[in-house]
Amino acid sequence: MNSVNRRNFLRLAGAGAAAAAVSPVLKAAAPPLAGDRQQSDKPETNIKDALKVPRSAKSLPGLYPGAVVIARDSRAVQENVINEQIAYDMVARSMLALTGAGKLKKAWRKFVSPGDRIGLKVNPVAGKSLTTSHEVVKAVIKQLEESGIKRSQITIWDRREFELTDAGFTAENYPGINIVGTEKMDKNGLYYDSDGLLYGEKMIDKEWYYWADVEGQYDEYTMPYMINGGKYSYFTRIVTKDLDKIINIPILKNAGNTVTLALKNLAYGVISNTGRLHAQLWSETCAEVCAFAPVRDKVVLNIVDGLKGCFNGGPGANPQFFCNYNVIIAGSDPVAVDRIGYDIVLRKRIEEGLQKEGTPRALEFMLQAERLQLGVADIEKINLKELNIG
Amino acid sequence: MKRKTVLTAMLFIAASVTLPGQGADSFPSINEGELSSGAITGVRQYSDESLYGYIDGGAELYMEYGFDTLSVTDIDIANGAIKLEIYKMSDAAAAFGIFSVLRFKCIAGVEFTKYLCRSDYQIQFCKGPYYVSVVNSNATVDEKSISEEIALTVASKIDAPDITFDNFFSGGVAxxxxxxxxxxxxxxxxxxxxxxxxxxxxxxxxxxxxxxxxxxxxxxxxxxxxxxxxxxxxxxxxxxxxxxxxxxxxxxxxxxxxxxxxxxxxxxxxx
Structure with missing residues (x-):
């Protein structure tokens, strides 16, 4: 044992002796950006194969690269209740500002047409206390209907059907709207059919996959949430087969020191076998999965529900960190939308004393997405329109 | 037999809920008879990586500390709902660790256990290897009162000494x-x-x-x-x-x- 133990050290520290010995500050160098595989030991993925599929005019970042609208209204949430009319107005004003259209119908019709099968990608994973709100989803549906889209053409979807149900995305609350998830259970609470096959397995499309050199290994209790193990993550048929256009509606949340917004909501929402991807390839997954054609060419709009949200403890629901941001963020460019959303969450974290400044690492996935031509991550190049409604 | 429980098989309505291993090495739980009002509508349990099935990427934080088992109990009360989460972590330090980074702006109240934090919508505490969170939906007086009752009951069922930190600082920390x-x-x-x-x-x-x-x-x-x-x-x-x-x-x-x-x-x- 050393001659100086903890107790002695504490005494020294208390007397300020140790403090006096502190050397000049050595500023830590900015860390290399993950995803630049020439500078890192990140596992390989099949992103190069994804990029071989030619881009089209419909590919992300869509109609308005680098353009983002923030609508603010401090009256949006009162006593923890969202005002449905204000939510509707915030979405509507955002759409008009984003498109420059004079009428709401024209604004929406820039993105969708009556013949389209349209998916609304929500985020109910944290449960009903921290889900994409019904007020915003209903506002979007109402405006789609007002733009000539039939309810039968609209699907609310996410990865886990039972989480949709728990959060209130049910046929009862959304009559005429399709509601579907990739991972399913039956009325008896079972994940397997009578042949012993996972219901979720029928929902994946093995022609489309994100391969990464990380093995997913799950026990029998985890498998229903992952559908498959191994090195392949398959895309859901909801995206590859069942939808023509996707409107992405995440909720404004932190994920550690960064955010889980448009890109994360898409990336981790469209593939199986995600458990293996969190630890080593979180940023890569957020960016690269969105570069696969079924996502890249079908997502037309991102509307971040920032009426309620959280600034810490995310992506899970920890009420002590909930807050009312009272904002809607809209854009066709998911990278630019995420970059603006990140600043909002960061400001709140600084305000609450959780950190003093941002860090380059928090922007990694956005920078990677920018390199994949999915949008604009450079804050200086983003055309931000701010609407202060009330 | 593995001490794991099929998640969906545990979705039931019951007057009394007994979790696996109850006994000498019991997993703390709440019985409906112990509630002054409300009804237990479901109990789910997650072990190891199946925690992804409950909170997806949020599971990583718990796994970083050392996660064992989570029991989630849903309780319906008049005009509201309460969710009880009992995380069994790998050790008492892991439970304290989770508690320490998730507590925030705690408000005062009866201190029925040493490491406890209240906010309008939540009571959190750690005791032994358990981190416990009781979340209500509307922060009404009734919800907060029932949440207190639940937290107190669960804490009383955890037979573990308070964690000490002598291994970090000899002589402990004030x-x-x-x-x-x-x-x-x-x-x-x-x-x-x-x-x-x-x-x-x-x-x-x-x-x-x-x-x-x-x-x-x-x-x-x-x-x-x-x-x-x-x-x-x-x-x-x-x-x-x-x-x-x-x-x-x-x-x-x-x-x-x-x-x-x-x-x-x-x-x-x-x-």
């Missing part, structure tokens, strides 16, 4: 310093509750670090679990472990003061 202490074991803990130390510990793994504020001085006691982990930290911080083993105090590359306090243990005073 209670008031522990009220703001953070215990981290990796990057996600740093992000959640000790962001200022991110640069110091970001590249480290295989450690437990207790961070305390002692009269304005930030002290970190780091227990590395292997020489490899210690060497990684020492290399990054340009520390000469052979000199430190003789009791020499050194300044880290980040400008903090460091001293060895055990074979794999180090104490830092932040600049």
């Amino acid at each position: 209670d008031d310093a522990m009220q703001s202490a953070k215990l981290v074991r990796g990057r996600l803990g740093l992000f959640s509750g000790a962001y200022g130390l991110y640069e110091t510990l970001e590249e480290c793994s295989g450690y437990s670090a207790l961070i305390i504020n002692l009269n304005g001085t930030i002290l970190i006691s780091i227990l590395f679990d292997s020489m490899e982990s210690l060497n990684l930290f020492a290399d990054k911080e340009k520390l000469d472990l052979s000199l430190m083993a003789g009791g020499e105090k050194q300044i880290t590359a980040s400008g903090n003061t460091a001293i060895m306090t055990g074979e794999f243990d180090m104490l830092l005073q932040m600049k």
Whole structure:
């Protein structure tokens, strides 16, 4: 044992002796950006194969690269209740500002047409206390209907059907709207059919996959949430087969020191076998999965529900960190939308004393997405329109 | 037989809920008969990686600390709902660690256990290897009252001594310093509750670090679990472990003061 133990050290520290010995500050160098595989030991993925599929005019970042609208209204949430009319107005004003259209119908019709099968990608994973709100989803549906889209053409979807149900995305609350998830259970609470096959397995499309050199290994209790193990993550048929256009509606949340917004909501929402991807390839997954054609060419709009949200403890629901941001963020460019959303969450974290400044690492996935031509991550190049409604 | 429970098989309505292993090594739970009002509508349990099935990416934080089993109980009450989450962590330090980074702006109340935090919508506490969260939906007086009742009942069923921190600081740490202490074991803990130390510990793994504020001085006691982990930290911080083993105090590359306090243990005073 050393001659100086903890107790002695504490005494020294208390007397300020140790403090006096502190050397000049050595500023830590900015860390290399993950995803630049020439500078890192990140596992390989099949992103190069994804990029071989030619881009089209419909590919992300869509109609308005680098353009983002923030609508603010401090009256949006009162006593923890969202005002449905204000939510509707915030979405509507955002759409008009984003498109420059004079009428709401024209604004929406820039993105969708009556013949389209349209998916609304929500985020109910944290449960009903921290889900994409019904007020915003209903506002979007109402405006789609007002733009000539039939309810039968609209699907609310996410990865886990039972989480949709728990959060209130049910046929009862959304009559005429399709509601579907990739991972399913039956009325008896079972994940397997009578042949012993996972219901979720029928929902994946093995022609489309994100391969990464990380093995997913799950026990029998985890498998229903992952559908498959191994090195392949398959895309859901909801995206590859069942939808023509996707409107992405995440909720404004932190994920550690960064955010889980448009890109994360898409990336981790469209593939199986995600458990293996969190630890080593979180940023890569957020960016690269969105570069696969079924996502890249079908997502037309991102509307971040920032009426309620959280600034810490995310992506899970920890009420002590909930807050009312009272904002809607809209854009066709998911990278630019995420970059603006990140600043909002960061400001709140600084305000609450959780950190003093941002860090380059928090922007990694956005920078990677920018390199994949999915949008604009450079804050200086983003055309931000701010609407202060009330 | 594995101590794991099929999640959906446990979805039921019952007057009394008994979780696996109840007995000498019992998993704490609440029975409907113990509620003054409300009804248990479902109990689910998640073990190991099946936690992804409950909170997806949020599971990573718990796994970083060392996660064993989660029991979730849904309780319906008049005009509201309460969710009871009981996380059994790998050890008491892991439970305290989760508690320490998730507590925030605690408000006063009856202190039925040592490490306890209330906010309008939540009661959190840790006791033994358990981290417990009781969340209500509307913060009404009734909901808060029933939440207190539930938390108190669960705490009374956990037969574990209060965690001590003698292995981090010989002689322990004063209670008031522990009220703001953070215990981290990796990057996600740093992000959640000790962001200022991110640069110091970001590249480290295989450690437990207790961070305390002692009269304005930030002290970190780091227990590395292997020489490899210690060497990684020492290399990054340009520390000469052979000199430190003789009791020499050194300044880290980040400008903090460091001293060895055990074979794999180090104490830092932040600049």
